[in-house]
Amino acid sequence: MDSNKIIQGDCQDKLKELRDESVDLVYFDPPFFTQKTHSLKSRDNSKTYAFEDRYNSLDKYLELIENVLEHSQRVLKNTGSVFLHCDKTASHNIRVILDKVFGRDNFQSEIVWSYKRWSNSKKGLLNAHQVIFFYSKTKNFKFNTIYTDYSATTNIDQILQERERDENGKSVYKRDENGNIVLGKGKKGVPLSDVWNIPYLNPKAKERTGYPTQKPVLLLNQIIRIATDEGDLVLDPFCGSGTTCVSAKHLKRCYIGIDKSMDAVNLANSRLGEMVITESELLNKGTESYLEKTEKELAILQSINAIPVQRNAGIDGFLREQNKDKPVPVKIQREDETLGDAIEKLERASIGKGYDYKIVVQTSESVAGRLFGFESNVQIIKSLELQAKERAQQSTKAQRAVGSIAGAAGI
Numbered sequence: 001m002d003s004n005k006i007i008q009g010d011c012q013d014k015l016k017e018l019r020d021e022s023v024d025l026v027y028f029d030p031p032f033f034t035q036k037t038h039s040l041k042s043r044d045n046s047k048t049y050a051f052e053d054r055y056n057s058l059d060k061y062l063e064l065i066e067n068v069l070e071h072s073q074r075v076l077k078n079t080g081s082v083f084l085h086c087d088k089t090a091s092h093n094i095r096v097i098l099d100k101v102f103g104r105d106n107f108q109s110e111i112v113w114s115y116k117r118w119s120n121s122k123k124g125l126l127n128a129h130q131v132i133f134f135y136s137k138t139k140n141f142k143f144n145t146i147y148t149d150y151s152a153t154t155n156i157d158q159i160l161q162e163r164e165r166d167e168n169g170k171s172v173y174k175r176d177e178n179g180n181i182v183l184g185k186g187k188k189g190v191p192l193s194d195v196w197n198i199p200y201l202n203p204k205a206k207e208r209t210g211y212p213t214q215k216p217v218l219l220l221n222q223i224i225r226i227a228t229d230e231g232d233l234v235l236d237p238f239c240g241s242g243t244t245c246v247s248a249k250h251l252k253r254c255y256i257g258i259d260k261s262m263d264a265v266n267l268a269n270s271r272l273g274e275m276v277i278t279e280s281e282l283l284n285k286g287t288e289s290y291l292e293k294t295e296k297e298l299a300i301l302q303s304i305n306a307i308p309v310q311r312n313a314g315i316d317g318f319l320r321e322q323n324k325d326k327p328v329p330v331k332i333q334r335e336d337e338t339l340g341d342a343i344e345k346l347e348r349a350s351i352g353k354g355y356d357y358k359i360v361v362q363t364s365e366s367v368a369g370r371l372f373g374f375e376s377n378v379q380i381i382k383s384l385e386l387q388a389k390e391r392a393q394q395s396t397k398a399q400r401a402v403g404s405i406a407g408a409a410g411i
């Protein structure tokens with residue numbers, strides 16, 4: 001079978017057409033046995049994409065997985081690997097089948113793909129990860145180590161110095177005959193772990209097609225980089241919107257995608273024609289770059305038991321306790337703002353949100369500037385620092401007054 005194409009049909013049939021030992025990597029992201037129909041609208045709302053994730057029984061579902069795994073095992077080269085994407089619904093069942101088809105000894109990793117979620121309508125822990133099982137066909141599998149940066153708490157200076165055991169077996173820095181510390185070979189960073197924090201595609205990401213359960217290209221890039229080299233062949237028997245093939249093409253690998261839905265095949269082909277890959281600002285810049293509150297602002301928010309809000313010009317936080325089931329936004333007056341400016345910004349950020357009650361924390365004595373030209377339900381409270389300053393000024397004034405009375409009375 002030729003590569004670099006998307007094939008429509010049941011992968012159990014189409015895989016039979018693939019030659020033995022011809023593929024370097026099989027990644028697949030089958031339905032997860034949710035017993036639901038997954039459906040979403042395309043970006044321009046013109047089309048609804050859907051696929052069925054309903055099976056007569058768990059056994060029927062696992063039969064499909066086992067069959068596809070057997071074909072994957074057959075078509076993989078001896079240096080090849082399979083990465084199977086699933087979630088808590090059936091991961092435990094699937095792992096047993098993987099052991100059976102690929103052998104327990106060929107288990108390499110259980111990758112946890114972790115991402116942020118914000119809400120949880122159900123009782124229980126917020127589900128914020130999926131699992132990718134990585135099995136190799138043989139012990140002699142292809143593996144490219146990816147290195148990541150050291151954590152902020154790592155003292156890189158120490159890591160770069162060679163260590164040895166002293167006569168008591170204690171690890172000490174190695175020194176040369178002159179007593180100087182011996183530097184080790186250059187370090188490339190920390191080898192990638194099996195927990196991957198890669199953001200889910202946000203609803204506005206250009207890469208998002210509207211295909212339900214579409215995975216981010218960044219996730220596939222990582223898998224493909226680990227298990228293949230340029231020119232290698234990547235196979236995805238449940239390719240959906242074609243994410244794996246887009247990633248493979250982007251990384252100069254060959255690909256074959258299969259999906260039983262014609263809509264998926266058309267979508268994958270159109271994505272391959274016009275590749276859109278959304279860079280993750282979160283990954284590029286790091287979480288810290290989003291945290292723009294100063295220590296002083298964080299202390300003020302903590303003093304009134306509020307949660308900080310980042311990247312919002314009009315709202316700095318929300319009280320942890322709601323007011324009659326409605327959120328209470330908080331704005332802290334900045335050094336370059338009058339109280340009127342701060343109130344106006346909070347009011348603007350609150351338009352149409354129906355907050356009954358809002359708080360501005362006044363941080364400077366100056367009340368100059370425009371104070372509302374509109375009805376406002378903003379409550380102004382003074383920061384502890386401002387209160388302390390005002391008390392100190394009052395007590396100095398009082399002392400001066402006592403001093404001048406005493407002076408006048410000749411005491």
Ligand SMILES: C[S@@+](CC[C@H](N)C(=O)[O-])C[C@H]1O[C@@H](n2cnc3c(N)ncnc32)[C@H](O)[C@@H]1O
Pocket residue numbers: 009010011012029030031032051052211212213214215216237238239240241242243244258259260261264
């Ligand atoms: C979870 S989605 C894949 C999503 C994909 N990874 C992406 O990023 O868009 C699963 C896909 O498997 C397809 N599918 C289900 N059973 C299939 C089968 N027996 N043969 C081929 N495709 C199948 C569905 O049509 C669906 O597109």
